[in-house]
Each structure stands twice: as structure tokens, then as C-alpha cells.
Amino acid sequence: MKRIAIDPITRLEGHGKIMIFLNEQGAVDNAYLQIPELRGFEKFVEGLPVEEIPRVVTRICGV
Amino acid sequence: MSFEPKIVGFLCNWCSYTGADLAGTARIKYAPNVRSIRVMCSGRVDPIFVVKAFAEGADGVLIAGCHPGDCHYQEGNYKALRRYLLLKRILPEYGIEPQRLRLEWIAASEGERFAQVVNEFTEQVRNLGPMNFKASLFESMKNDVVVHEEHAPQGTGEQQ
Amino acid sequence: MKLKIAIYWGAACGGCDVAILDTHEKLLEIADMADIYLWPIAMDFKYSDVRAMKDKYLDAVLFSGGVRNSENEEIALLLRRKAKTMIALGACAHLGGVPGLANMYTREDIMNRVYLESESIDNQGKTLPLENTRVDGHDLELPRFYNVVKTLSQVVDVDYTIPGCPPASLQIYSALGLIADDMLPKTGSVIGAGDRALCDECPRKKGEKTITRIYRTHEKLPDAETCFLEQGFICLGPATRSGCGSRCIKSWTPCRGCYGPLDDVSDQGIKMLSALASVLEPKEEREINAILDTVVDPLRTFHRFSLASSMLRRRKA
Numbered sequence: 001m002k003r004i005a006i007d008p009i010t011r012l013e014g015h016g017k018i019m020i021f022l023n024e025q026g027a028v029d030n031a032y033l034q035i036p037e038l039r040g041f042e043k044f045v046e047g048l049p050v051e052e053i054p055r056v057v058t059r060i061c062g063v
Numbered sequence: 064m065s066f067e068p069k070i071v072g073f074l075c076n077w078c079s080y081t082g083a084d085l086a087g088t089a090r091i092k093y094a095p096n097v098r099s100i101r102v103m104c105s106g107r108v109d110p111i112f113v114v115k116a117f118a119e120g121a122d123g124v125l126i127a128g129c130h131p132g133d134c135h136y137q138e139g140n141y142k143a144l145r146r147y148l149l150l151k152r153i154l155p156e157y158g159i160e161p162q163r164l165r166l167e168w169i170a171a172s173e174g175e176r177f178a179q180v181v182n183e184f185t186e187q188v189r190n191l192g193p194m195n196f197k198a199s200l201f202e203s204m205k206n207d208v209v210v211h212e213e214h215a216p217q218g219t220g221e222q223q
Numbered sequence: 224m225k226l227k228i229a230i231y232w233g234a235a236c237g238g239c240d241v242a243i244l245d246t247h248e249k250l251l252e253i254a255d256m257a258d259i260y261l262w263p264i265a266m267d268f269k270y271s272d273v274r275a276m277k278d279k280y281l282d283a284v285l286f287s288g289g290v291r292n293s294e295n296e297e298i299a300l301l302l303r304r305k306a307k308t309m310i311a312l313g314a315c316a317h318l319g320g321v322p323g324l325a326n327m328y329t330r331e332d333i334m335n336r337v338y339l340e341s342e343s344i345d346n347q348g349k350t351l352p353l354e355n356t357r358v359d360g361h362d363l364e365l366p367r368f369y370n371v372v373k374t375l376s377q378v379v380d381v382d383y384t385i386p387g388c389p390p391a392s393l394q395i396y397s398a399l400g401l402i403a404d405d406m407l408p409k410t411g412s413v414i415g416a417g418d419r420a421l422c423d424e425c426p427r428k429k430g431e432k433t434i435t436r437i438y439r440t441h442e443k444l445p446d447a448e449t450c451f452l453e454q455g456f457i458c459l460g461p462a463t464r465s466g467c468g469s470r471c472i473k474s475w476t477p478c479r480g481c482y483g484p485l486d487d488v489s490d491q492g493i494k495m496l497s498a499l500a501s502v503l504e505p506k507e508e509r510e511i512n513a514i515l516d517t518v519v520d521p522l523r524t525f526h527r528f529s530l531a532s533s534m535l536r537r538r539k540a
Contacts, residue, residue, distance in 0.1 A: 001361070010267045013237040015294070021361045030359060036294050036366045038352070039234050040333035042341055044324040049519050051441045055479060056527075059321040062238020062389060063264075110497045111490050111534075118534040131506065138506070145500040148511050149521065153496060156327075156522035158539030196539070200371075203329075203540045207369035209293045209300070210354060 001029070009033075013063045068122040068188040072097040072181075073112065075105045077135040078171050079127030085174030093178035094185040097125060104128070105166075106139025110146050113164060117196055123163045123188035125180070130168040140168070160191050226282045226403055229261035229273070230312075231302060233295035234322050234372070235288025239313035240264040242389035243285075246396045253396065256403040257282075261302075270298065273305055281306040283402050285385075289315040289322050289531060290373040294366035303379040308402070312395070314388035314481045316375040318491070319531020321388070323372045324523055326530050326537035330370040372531045383407065385415040388481035388528060391467055416466030416482055424465040425472050427451065432502040437517040440477065451477040452502065457524055462488070462495035479527040490534045492526035499525075 007017035015037040023029045041060055048056060074080035080101045086093065102108060105128025116124050126147060128140040147166040154161045165187075167180050230240065240262070244250065260281060261268045284306040290296045303309050314320040325333060338344065338351050356363045375381050385398050394415035401407050401414060408414065417424065429450045438455045445451060451458040451472070458477035464485050471478055484491035499518070505511045518524075526533055 003361075007270055008263050010263045010269075011265060013264060015232075015263075019361070019363060030361060032358070032361070032363055034363060034365060036292065037234065038333070038337065038368060039291060039322040040325045040328070040337060041322075043328050043333045043336040044322075046336075047327075047520070048324075048523060049439060051439055052520075052524070052527075055476075056321055056324075059236050059238070059388065062236040062241050109494075110500070111488075111493045114490060114493050114534050141506040142501055144506070144508065145503050145511050146497055148508065148515055149496050149500045149518070152515060152518070153521050153525075156538070157535050159535075196535070199539055200536060203537065204369070204371045206367070207293075207371055207373070208367070209297045210367045 002026075013061060065189060066193050068096050068185055068193070069120060070097045070123040070125055070181075070185065070188060071116040071121045072099045072125040072127065073102050073105070073108045074099050074169075075107075075128045075135075075140075076101055076103045078129035078133065079105075079167070079169040079177065081171035082127075082169045082173045082177045085172065086178045087174075089174050091174060091178045093181050096185045096188075097181050104134065104136050104139035105143035106134070106136065106141075108143055108146070110150050113150055117159065117163070117194060120194075120197060122191070122194045123165070123184060125184055126164075126166045127169045127177070127180070128166070130170055133170065159194070162187060163191060163194065225255075226257040227280065228257045228259055229281050229284045229302060229306065230259060230264075231261055231284060231286050231288075231298060232263065233286065233288030233299065233316065233375070234291030235313075235315055237264055238389040239285075239287035239315075242313075242387075242392045243395055245392040247392075249393075249396050253399055256399065270301070273298075273301060276305045278304050279307050283308040283310055285310050285312040286316050286375055287312040289319050290369070290375065290378050291322060291325075292366040292368050296369075296373070296378050297366075299375060299379050308382045308407075309375075309379060310398075311375045311381045311384040313390055314386060314483065314528045316381075317384045317386050317532070318483050318529040319372050319374050320481075320528050323374075323529070323531030324527070326372050327523070328538070329540060330368055334368070371537050374532050377531075382410050384413045384483075386413055386464060386481070386483045387416070387467055390415055391470075394466060413464065413483070413486070416464050418486065419465050420485060421460035421463045421465045421467070421469065421472075421478055421482070422450075424467075425450070425460055425469050427472060429453070433504045434502055434514070435504050436514055437519075439519060445475065452499075457499065457518070459491075459495050459525070459527075461498040462491055462525075479524070481528045483529060483532075490532075491529040492522070492533050495525040496521065 002022040004020040009016040020031045021029045134140040151161045284302045311317045398415040427450045428448050456477045459480035460478045463480045464482040
């Protein structure tokens with residue numbers, strides 16, 4: 001089973017990689033998109049004063 | 064063998080350090096756990112010193128200054144009081160018991176009082192247990208290491 | 224001789240990359256002075272291309288984003304090897320940034336919230352991300368999610384820092400100019416920013432500070448001219464480096480410290496604690512506590528961008 005990695009995927013915002021598995025005939029057996037990133041905004045905004053939230057969640061994405 | 068707290072004490076030159084000195088010359092026996100640092104005024108104590116003391120291994124921090132109204136520099140001790148009260152609120156947010164930080168007004172003549180404060184505070188910190196800041200930080204980071212060296216991101220190309 | 228540079232992101236939002244793009248037509252000048260060998264947001268280079276380079280092949284790396292997982296750290300180590308100069312770009316690489324606030328929680332807290340408890344997630348199988356999985360006979364890996372967010376300088380030697388969230392575009396441009404002209408100051412310096420506090424640059428009028436209560440930013444309308452702190456709004460200006468152009472202040476918003484501390488300050492948030500406590504009015508414990516009751520969420524306000532770089536680094540487990 002051969003594995004081809006496209007790492008990182010590019011020209012978008014965020015981290016990602018694609019793993020392509022080939023069978024003995026060289027045809028694609030399966031391919032997987034993986035997202036190797038997480039920052040946890042869902043958790044760490046808990047308890048912040050509500051008027052501060054706009055300035056915090058805008059840091060989820062700068063694009 | 065109970066644990067011996069390490070307490071950093073910031074003592075102001077004119078009142079509390081002199082008071083501590085008096086405890087010494089009067090041969091008063093008291094707990095040896097405070098490492099004294101003489102500052103000119105309790106108002107000189109930057110909260111960064113307090114946090115640094117905890118970060119570097121202190122189990123407790125004592126700030127001692129002149130009684131209100133008696134500060135050699137007029138109002139330095141009030142500044143120390145304000146900083147101390149705000150520090151007391153931020154320490155529990157860091158997960159540190161606020162009782163590990165103490166502020167006392169100790170006059171130059173109060174040698175007995177200095178000894179009493181040190182004994183009391185040492186026992187209080189002993190009951191709180193060791194802070195072990197560095198050990199707990201390393202413990203919380205012990206798994207934060209690079210993995211998958213053999214499967215490290217290889218980019219495009221073939222892999223087995 | 225054109226510079227060879229790489230631009231990379233760890234636990235980032237892309238804002239620093241957009242700040243580079245926001246140099247607008249000056250991007251053409253940047254393209255004249257440098258060839259880019261890695262820039263995931265804009266160009267299709269792969270990690271294998273970087274691994275194939277000789278050590279110190281690149282002149283400079285601009286690394287934005289913090290170190291949140293093992294891949295961020297690994298690529299930081301890789302780029303450090305392949306580059307002569309490592310530059311921390313933006314608040315996350317410099318101080319941990321907003322994602323550093325995750326240091327108030329543990330890895331387990333975050334995983335549980337995101338994948339199991341979140342109201343908008345549908346995860347019947349209670350699947351959590353794993354470092355190693357086998358799906359239909361195929362082996363897959365994900366990086367390790369760290370328990371503690373780290374700054375770039377906590378994992379590699381950083382030569383220069385361009386601070387800000389994001390750094391002002393013109394500041395990035397002038398910092399690149401310093402590199403191109405070989406006019407960088409001594410190693411370890413912050414570049415693309417001032418060496419005085421924000422108050423020095425701030426257009427608001429500063430007078431005597433006698434604060435008797437703190438207001439949250441929605442509790443009253445500020446007046447047009449006076450210093451925010453004087454009006455009782457927490458503003459991190461006194462503890463923050465200048466260089467941003469006071470863009471928040473000019474938008475009627477008090478500073479939250481994204482440009483980081485001044486030189487020789489080991490903990491920006493605690494410095495702000497000191498600054499705020501110093502300018503409160505009362506001398507009597509009961510009155511002081513009454514004002515402090517109006518200071519909401521002090522730790523995450525003083526350390527909004529700098530928690531990961533603070534002396535205590537995270538909430539004690």
C-alpha cells in the first residue's frame with residue numbers, strides 16, 4: 001500500500017493535509033483530508049466579559 | 064518530616080526591615096523560613112517581583128511596610144496596598160491560593176510583632192503545602208513533545 | 224542578490240499573512256527584494272521542499288502563530304535549521320496571542336468542549352482526534368495537541384520580533400527593508416515598533432489620574448478627548464509598546480496590549496496590574512476593594528495577548 005502525502009495544502013486559510021492510498025494496481029484505494037489544527041476558541045471564550053468577545057473571536061480568522 | 068516553606072519577604076528599609084533587625088538583636092527565636100529582601104519602600108515592590116518569586120519556587124511571599132501614615136516617602140505604602148489587593152484577586156485566577164501572599168504593616172520598633180507574623184505566616188503556608196510551581200508546570204507540559212518523527216510531514220512524494 | 228525568505232504559520236488566524244498582503248502595491252517592492260520559498264496561504268510549496276534545503280539556505284523566516292501542537296513545533300524547529308534569521312511575526316508567535324488564553328484550560332477541557340459538549344456538534348460516536356488511527360486498513364496520523372500553548376521563543380531561538388495583532392502593514396514592510404539593507408539592530412530586538420509605551424503615541428489628552436471606579440466598555444460613553452484610563456476604562460496603553468498607530472484608540476476602543484511589553488519587562492500583564500493599581504485613588508482597604516470589585520476578569524484582560532508568555536504561563540493545574 002503506497003501512501004502519497006500532500007502536505008500542507010495551500011492557497012487557503014488553515015492547515016490541512018491529504019493522504020492518498022494506492023493499491024497494488026496503482027489505483028487510488030482511498031484518500032483522506034485531515035485537519036491538523038485546533039485552537040479551542042469554543043472553550044476559552046467561556047467566562048470572558050461579553051463586550052470583549054468581538055475583539056477575541058475576530059482572531060479566529062484574519063482573512 | 065514536614066515540609067519547610069520557602070517564603071520571600073520584601074521588607075521596607077525604614078520600618079519593617081528595621082523591625083526584623085530588632086527581632087534579631089533582641090535574640091527573639093522565630094521560624095527561619097523567610098528570605099528577607101530589603102527594599103527602600105514597600106511601594107517599590109513591583110507585582111512582577113511577587114509573581115517572579117512564586118515562579119522561581121517560593122511557597123509564600125510576604126510584603127511588609129510602614130503603618131499607614133508613617134511611610135518614609137509619604138504614600139508608598141498605600142501604593143503597595145493597592146497592588147497587593149489586586150494581586151490577591153489575580154492569584155486565584157492563576158490557580159494559586161491567595162493566602163500565599165501576605166501584606167503586613169510592621170514598625171521599626173515591632174521586633175516581637177515581626178517574629179509573630181513570620182511564625183504565623185510560616186504555619187499558614189506550611190498548611191497550604193508546597194507550591195511546586197516549576198514541577199507542576201513541567202508536569203503539565205510533559206507530553207507536549209514532537210511526535211511522529213518517522214511520519215513527519217513529508218510533503219508531496221511517495222511514502223511506504 | 225535577492226533575499227530567500229519563508230513565511231509560515233503555526234496556530235494562527237492568517238491575519239499576519241493578510242497584513243503582508245495589505246502592503247498593497249508595496250508587495251511588488253517586496254517581490255523585488257525577496258524570493259519566497261514557503262508561504263502556505265499564497266504559494267504551493269510543501270514541507271518536503273523545505274526538508275530538501277541545505278541548512279541556513281533561507282535568509283529569513285517570518286513565523287506567525289503560536290505553538291499549539293507538535294506539528295507547529297516541528298516546523299518551527301525545521302525552519303530554524305533551514306534559516307539564518309528567525310523572526311517572530313505577530314502577537315501569537317511573540318506572546319502566544321489570543322489562542323494563549325487556552326492556557327486557562329487543559330487539553331482535556333478543550334477536547335471535551337469542542338468534540339463532545341458543544342451544542343452544535345453531532346458526534347454520536349463520541350469520536351476524539353487521535354494521534355494514530357487506522358481507517359479501512361489505512362494508517363493516519365495527526366499531530367499531538369499540547370496541554371500548554373507555547374510562544375515561538377519558547378521552542379526555538381528567535382532573532383527578531385515584529386509585534387502586533389496584526390502588526391501594522393507598513394511596519395512589516397519597513398522591517399523587511401531592514402533585512403534587505405542588512406541594517407537590523409542587535410539580535411533579540413523588537414523591530415517594526417517603538418520603544419516607548421503606547422501613551423506616548425496616543426492622541427488622547429492625559430491629565431492627573433484619580434480613578435474611583437472602573438467601567439466596562441459598554442457602561443458609559445467615553446468623552447472624545449480624555450485618556451481612557453482616566454475615565455475609568457481599562458486601557459493597557461501604559462504597559463504596551465507603541466508602533467501600531469493607535470488604531471484601536473482612534474476607533475474609540477481602549478488598548479488591549481497586542482504589541483506586547485516594552486523592553487526589559489518580563490510580564491506584560493502583571494506590569495499592567497501594577498500600573499492600574501498605582502493610579503487608583505483610595506488609600507483605605509475597604510474603598511480600594513470597592514473599586515477592585517468593578518475590575519472584571521483581570522487576568523484575561525491584562526493578559527489578553529500575553530498569557531502564554533507570562534511568568535506563570537498558564538493556570539496551575
